[in-house]
Amino acid sequence: MLEAAEIGRTQSRKTYESRLPALRVDLLNAQFDLREASFPVILLVAGDDWIGCNELINVLHEWMDARFLQTNAFGRPSEEERERPRFWRYWRTLPGRGEVGLFVSAWPENAIADRLRKKEGKAGFERRLDHISRFEETLVAEGALLLKFWLHLPKKELQKRLARARKKPNEHWRVGAVDGSIFENWDRFMPLAERLLSRTSTGAAPWHVVESTDERYRNLTVAETILRALRERLATADEREAPQVTVSATPEDVARRSSPSDGVLARADLASRVSGEVYERTLARGQRRLRKLSERARRKGVSSVLVFEGWDAAGKGGTIRRLTGALDAIDYRTIPITAPCPEEQAHHYLWRFWRHLPRAGRMLIFDRSWYGRVLVERVEGFASRDAWQRAYAEIRDFEEQIVEHGIPLAKFWLHIDPETQLERFRARESTPYKKYKITDDDYRNRDRRDDYVVAVEEMIARTGTEAAPWVVVPANDKKSARLQVLDVVCQTLEKAL
Amino acid sequence: MLEAAEIGRTQSRKTYESRLPALRVDLLNAQFDLREASFPVILLVAGDDWIGCNELINVLHEWMDARFLQTNAFGRPSEEERERPRFWRYWRTLPGRGEVGLFVSAWPENAIADRLRKKEGKAGFERRLDHISRFEETLVAEGALLLKFWLHLPKKELQKRLARARKKPNEHWRVGAVDGSIFENWDRFMPLAERLLSRTSTGAAPWHVVESTDERYRNLTVAETILRALRERLATADEREAPQVTVSATPEDVARRSSPSDGVLARADLASRVSGEVYERTLARGQRRLRKLSERARRKGVSSVLVFEGWDAAGKGGTIRRLTGALDAIDYRTIPITAPCPEEQAHHYLWRFWRHLPRAGRMLIFDRSWYGRVLVERVEGFASRDAWQRAYAEIRDFEEQIVEHGIPLAKFWLHIDPETQLERFRARESTPYKKYKITDDDYRNRDRRDDYVVAVEEMIARTGTEAAPWVVVPANDKKSARLQVLDVVCQTLEKAL
Numbered sequence A, B: 001m002l003e004a005a006e007i008g009r010t011q012s013r014k015t016y017e018s019r020l021p022a023l024r025v026d027l028l029n030a031q032f033d034l035r036e037a038s039f040p041v042i043l044l045v046a047g048d049d050w051i052g053c054n055e056l057i058n059v060l061h062e063w064m065d066a067r068f069l070q071t072n073a074f075g076r077p078s079e080e081e082r083e084r085p086r087f088w089r090y091w092r093t094l095p096g097r098g099e100v101g102l103f104v105s106a107w108p109e110n111a112i113a114d115r116l117r118k119k120e121g122k123a124g125f126e127r128r129l130d131h132i133s134r135f136e137e138t139l140v141a142e143g144a145l146l147l148k149f150w151l152h153l154p155k156k157e158l159q160k161r162l163a164r165a166r167k168k169p170n171e172h173w174r175v176g177a178v179d180g181s182i183f184e185n186w187d188r189f190m191p192l193a194e195r196l197l198s199r200t201s202t203g204a205a206p207w208h209v210v211e212s213t214d215e216r217y218r219n220l221t222v223a224e225t226i227l228r229a230l231r232e233r234l235a236t237a238d239e240r241e242a243p244q245v246t247v248s249a250t251p252e253d254v255a256r257r258s259s260p261s262d263g264v265l266a267r268a269d270l271a272s273r274v275s276g277e278v279y280e281r282t283l284a285r286g287q288r289r290l291r292k293l294s295e296r297a298r299r300k301g302v303s304s305v306l307v308f309e310g311w312d313a314a315g316k317g318g319t320i321r322r323l324t325g326a327l328d329a330i331d332y333r334t335i336p337i338t339a340p341c342p343e344e345q346a347h348h349y350l351w352r353f354w355r356h357l358p359r360a361g362r363m364l365i366f367d368r369s370w371y372g373r374v375l376v377e378r379v380e381g382f383a384s385r386d387a388w389q390r391a392y393a394e395i396r397d398f399e400e401q402i403v404e405h406g407i408p409l410a411k412f413w414l415h416i417d418p419e420t421q422l423e424r425f426r427a428r429e430s431t432p433y434k435k436y437k438i439t440d441d442d443y444r445n446r447d448r449r450d451d452y453v454v455a456v457e458e459m460i461a462r463t464g465t466e467a468a469p470w471v472v473v474p475a476n477d478k479k480s481a482r483l484q485v486l487d488v489v490c491q492t493l494e495k496a497l
Helices: A013-034 A050-063 A107-116 A122-141 A155-167 A177-184 A186-200 A215-241 A251-257 A276-300 A316-324 A370-374 A385-404 A418-430 A432-437 A440-447 A449-463 A478-496 B013-034 B050-063 B107-116 B122-141 B155-167 B177-184 B186-200 B215-241 B251-257 B276-300 B316-324 B370-374 B385-404 B418-430 B432-437 B440-447 B449-463 B478-496
Strands: A041-047 A069-073 A100-104 A145-152 A207-211 A304-310 A332-336 A363-367 A409-415 A470-474 B041-047 B069-073 B100-104 B145-152 B207-211 B304-310 B332-336 B363-367 B409-415 B470-474
Touching (some): A013 A215, A013 B432, A041 A050, A041 A107, A050 A069, A050 A100, A050 A177, A050 A215, A050 B316, A107 A122, A107 A186, A122 A145, A122 A186, A186 A207, A304 A478, A316 A409, A316 A478, A385 A449, A409 A478, A418 A432, A432 B013, A449 A470, A470 A478, B013 B215, B041 B050, B041 B107, B050 B069, B050 B100, B050 B177, B107 B122, B122 B145, B122 B385, B145 B215, B155 B177, B177 B186, B276 B316, B276 B478, B316 B332, B316 B363, B316 B409, B370 B385, B370 B449, B385 B409, B409 B478, B418 B432, B418 B440, B440 B449
Parallel strands (some): A069 A100, A145 A207, A304 A409, A332 A363, B304 B409, B332 B363, B409 B470
């Protein structure tokens, strides 16, 4: 793949200078139009030509409007980055819609470098490539324009460059340790680069391999590729953004819906009850146990993630407070998921969850979560059919990265029957300070319970994995629900500690 | 101060339960109104009653709408936090307008803890209190509602609590190591707490000391104080937000304006020129020098901050690119300051600069900066007279914290005369890809040059400190300007390394 690119392409100074003014105007205009568009642009610059990559970044800053171009480079991960799954550092720097993010020394080089330094085994490297592909695919699927450039310098050119630098170090001071190291490790580096390029060159996110011997050719090729792709995308953006109406019932849906009585929800034993006295005693014991575990987790730097989903008025808030009542404020954070703020809306739907992932030793509690995509967004048609169907795999991948990083993850569905729900709605309405918790939406959701049952059943079936299983909690009796959750949380921590 | 609060206040269960429903509704309503208001609420919970602080946080989460309440707790600083000035961790978690941020184990406790552990000397502790006051003052001055609660438990109560826990550890499992440590260190802890309370209790941000022996009294007192302050502020918010028109010329302004020929700008030698040959040679040498310095800075973890201000078309962008051309993309970041995005607008005007502060070993380059407040915002009347006058001290404090942290800071004013500026505007208009850089605003700004000269002179006079001096760079000749900047940047790094 790389040798095939070594065809010695050059661009004469004359052609270069004649094409440049128009190209720069066009690039600026396209970037200007992008500001109004609803997709982000991710430019990934990688390669074996270290100097070329850095020069190219400067050129792009000169040719594009630097005010709306953010460069992200990734060296040794910081402590905060090491405390999170590997891709956290990339997620948190992703550009929002209308923005351009320039990524250099990013996920491709980081994967190769870790393999070269034997931080990553053969199988680990393959898994890494897999994560890269899925990461890039979900970005593209959610609308990002992702352009990947690999700058390749033939070995003999690199050799010449190093020789020149040895002879006249004062003239060729840009040549440095990285170039020498690539040359020396050429035979190990290249096969890894080739493997990475072939494994992560997908239809959605192909690599553009650019020979960088001649900088004029390199600059023009990259800039023209960006311009072409950006224009094409801007021209078709309107079609893509057309709201994709969800067909509210497909034959499979109907088939599924006809048998909600077989599902895991129907099998939940809603009759379980616990007495006040047993509750108080067991709760205190559970909280004590949780506190000790949280202290150990803090010392050992083990974080955890808890996800609470469930019917409206199922008692998520109260259950969560029974957990946090045992903890120090410093050891946990509750993230109530509401409608996304503008900054969140401008990003991939998983971005706002990625950014919250906790530091080592902390517990992160989501009161509703990324499952909104396959629940409310599916049922209400806020997400297209494509989008929510894709979400199962995206969510599995997200959770897999959390668990692989050593962060235990527990997911709860708090289950109540429609009658109990109605009672609680009524009770809320007659309690002044709970009134705000009940809106017309809640009644509308209640009317669509059958649709939600289908969505919940499918969610549990398709995202309940061994590493991140769902726990359906019968919650008609709040007390027994709280005790069960407390118990599962403690077990989850015990297993991880 | 603290003993005076030990008056054994309690609240009967009956009164408590009778007042609670109305209080909770009122709190929710006030919080709801806040969502539409244009100020943030910062609730600082501190104290010698560790358990009380944590309980109070849970209570506030229950009583207020937890979806719009973010708790921030601060333990041992992370590596990323240690790489920045001390207050960076607080700045980056500040709530935006309409939001409530709950801070616990925050700046007061951190200051006392560092002093107790002798991480901070006596003088250092005093400086810290000074920073705290100024931090709180600038938040309040910019519109934040800051409420500070110190929960105080009399020593004999703490002793009882510890005794109970020793007797029945299973019932009183919340009592832990922190409580014991406060008791043992009481005689060292209390004077520090008293000192902190008296030094940082200002008119703008007074402390509310609340005895927390009786939790009902504690909960009610805190919640009612929050409610009262929030309501009061909501009621007067409209007046505060009335645009404060800047009187465009006060007598002092006129006096100052009459003598711009005496200023530092007038003294800049705009005639300096450098030949193309000398330029090329000196530039290459300077870039080589900068590269070596940046490599050393990376190894030694020394960051730096460069600020570029100057007339429109003075050549900031080109000068910056001559610096970055010598660097690896990973070693620097350029932040072009444009109009703030909605998230930035929702925060203190310094927030967006604080959040960018670089990791160890990186160079951060601001293309325009926080000086916008005392330049364009002053001249155009976007900031009230109060606001921009206050800004000089706020900026000095901000820069002082950067420099104190060991981050060298260099500030450049690129100076050109009006004729050169006009020539460059014209040239830009006739260069297709530079046209976007020139707007009617530029001509308007040019017409107000005299006003800007007054603002620039005052800015240089009032924010040019020994630690962070201004360098006025004659820039009629772009080449000599670039060489001078390159030289100053290298000198700045050399001094710091």
